[in-house]
Amino acid sequence: MNNAIAPSYDVVVVGGGPSGAIAARLLALENVKVAVFERNERFSIRVGESLMPRAYDMVQELGLGARMAEVSHVAKLGASFGFGDDKALKRIAFTDGLSKGGANAYNVDRASFDEMLLDAARDAGAEVHRGCSVQSIEKLEDDAVEVMVGGQRVRASMLVDASGANTLVARHLGHRKSIPEFRNFAYYAHYTGVKRGEGLSAGDVVVIMCDEGWFWLIPIDETRTSVGFVVDVAFAKNPEFLRSTFSNGRWRGLRRSGAAVKTPSGRARSAPGPTSATLASPTRVRDISFAATPRFLSTRYFRRASASA
Numbered sequence: 380m381n382n383a384i385a386p387s388y389d390v391v392v393v394g395g396g397p398s399g400a401i402a403a404r405l406l407a408l409e410n411v412k413v414a415v416f417e418r419n420e421r422f423s424i425r426v427g428e429s430l431m432p433r434a435y436d437m438v439q440e441l442g443l444g445a446r447m448a449e450v451s452h453v454a455k456l457g458a459s460f461g462f463g464d465d466k467a468l469k470r471i472a473f474t475d476g477l478s479k480g481g482a483n484a485y486n487v488d489r490a491s492f493d494e495m496l497l498d499a500a501r502d503a504g505a506e507v508h509r510g511c512s513v514q515s516i517e518k519l520e521d522d523a524v525e526v527m528v529g530g531q532r533v534r535a536s537m538l539v540d541a542s543g544a545n546t547l548v549a550r551h552l553g554h555r556k557s558i559p560e561f562r563n564f565a566y567y568a569h570y571t572g573v574k575r576g577e578g579l580s581a582g583d584v585v586v587i588m589c590d591e592g593w594f595w596l597i598p599i600d601e602t603r604t605s606v607g608f609v610v611d612v613a614f615a616k617n618p619e620f621l622r623s624t625f626s627n628g629r630w631r632g633l634r635r636s637g638a639a640v641k642t643p644s645g646r647a648r649s650a651p652g653p654t655s656a657t658l659a660s661p662t663r664v665r666d667i668s669f670a671a672t673p674r675f676l677s678t679r680y681f682r683r684a685s686a687s688a
């Protein structure tokens with residue numbers, strides 16, 4: 380249950396996704412009076428499931444390695460790509476990466492992962508308010524921030540905008556711009572029965588390119604695989620494309636029987652194997668391409684945006 384919202388905090392964090400939860404945990408561990416406002420009561424299916432090795436290292440650095448056992452996840456040691464007309468996937472292991480980072484990563488069920496991180500923020504002493512949307516920014520000055528939450532005015536010395544693609548501060552300041560030549564939509568759902576690679580590649584994210592965009596297959600636990608399709612807005616808004624993509628036999632995977640084993644163009648790609656049931660209707664993420672600069676706006680407040688797939 381949420382505590383009552385206080386009239387003021389040292390820091391207000393907008394958004395309880397990974398950025399907000401981690402920021403709040405670190406601040407609370409430094410005895411900063413911090414509140415996180417997250418508009419969702421509980422998290423459900425979300426994008427951002429295939430993490431990079433740096434995220435694995437951060438989980439350890441945050442002291443949350445043991446808590447990862449509670450999170451639905453799969454060990455990820457590399458990525459496999461299907462380009463052009465190649466029938467075979469090209470695999471890249473993190474051990475062969477150019478950077479000197481770690482060789483381990485996770486694919487996660489984001490609902491489970493995000494709940495764990497937010498619990499960890501609360502356990503560190505942060506106030507976490509769920510089902511609480513920050514409706515507006517009333518004041519945004521160094522050492523003097525005011526936001527409206529549920530009709531209540533809340534003051535703070537500092538604001539952390541961790542609202543993700545919502546980009547609360549960038550919208551408030553009019554800095555958010557879509558990127559017209561790079562406008563994408565994404566459709567995704569979780570499936571069971573998707574055949575996986577074997578051995579070291581079993582946890583790989585699989586990325587398949589096609590004429591209309593690209594799609595991902597991400598194993599997120601022993602049985603479920605996330606399948607997503609990122610497509611140019613011109614296709615996504617074309618009724619004929621949508622009909623052929625989502626309802627005929629060529630690519631009905633996202634709607635019915637399994638993952639995308641053929642691209643809409645019919646060329647190429649056999650992602651690794653046959654599939655069975657979808658667990659839910661595909662979710663659509665609209666307009667995922669935007670920029671919001673400058674990224675750091677002041678010594679006292681900043682925004683954190685996330686836009687790319």
Ligand SMILES: Cc1cc2nc3c(=O)[nH]c(=O)nc-3n(C[C@H](O)[C@H](O)[C@H](O)COP(=O)(O)OP(=O)(O)OC[C@H]3O[C@@H](n4cnc5c(N)ncnc54)[C@H](O)[C@@H]3O)c2cc1C
Pocket residue numbers: 393394395396397398399416417418419426427428429430431511512513514541542543544545547565609664667683684685686687688
């Ligand atoms: C289609 C797509 C696929 C992606 N795939 C991957 C991937 O495979 N791997 C990867 O690493 N990244 C991926 N990403 C990027 C990834 O989703 C983000 O980098 C990540 O979620 C950023 O975390 P965050 O905490 O900054 O924001 P989010 O996870 O978006 O969290 C923001 C939170 O703020 C809350 N919120 C927003 N506005 C308000 C408000 N006004 N008041 C209160 N709460 C608010 C939201 O409810 C949300 O919980 C993908 C992105 C897209 C669009």
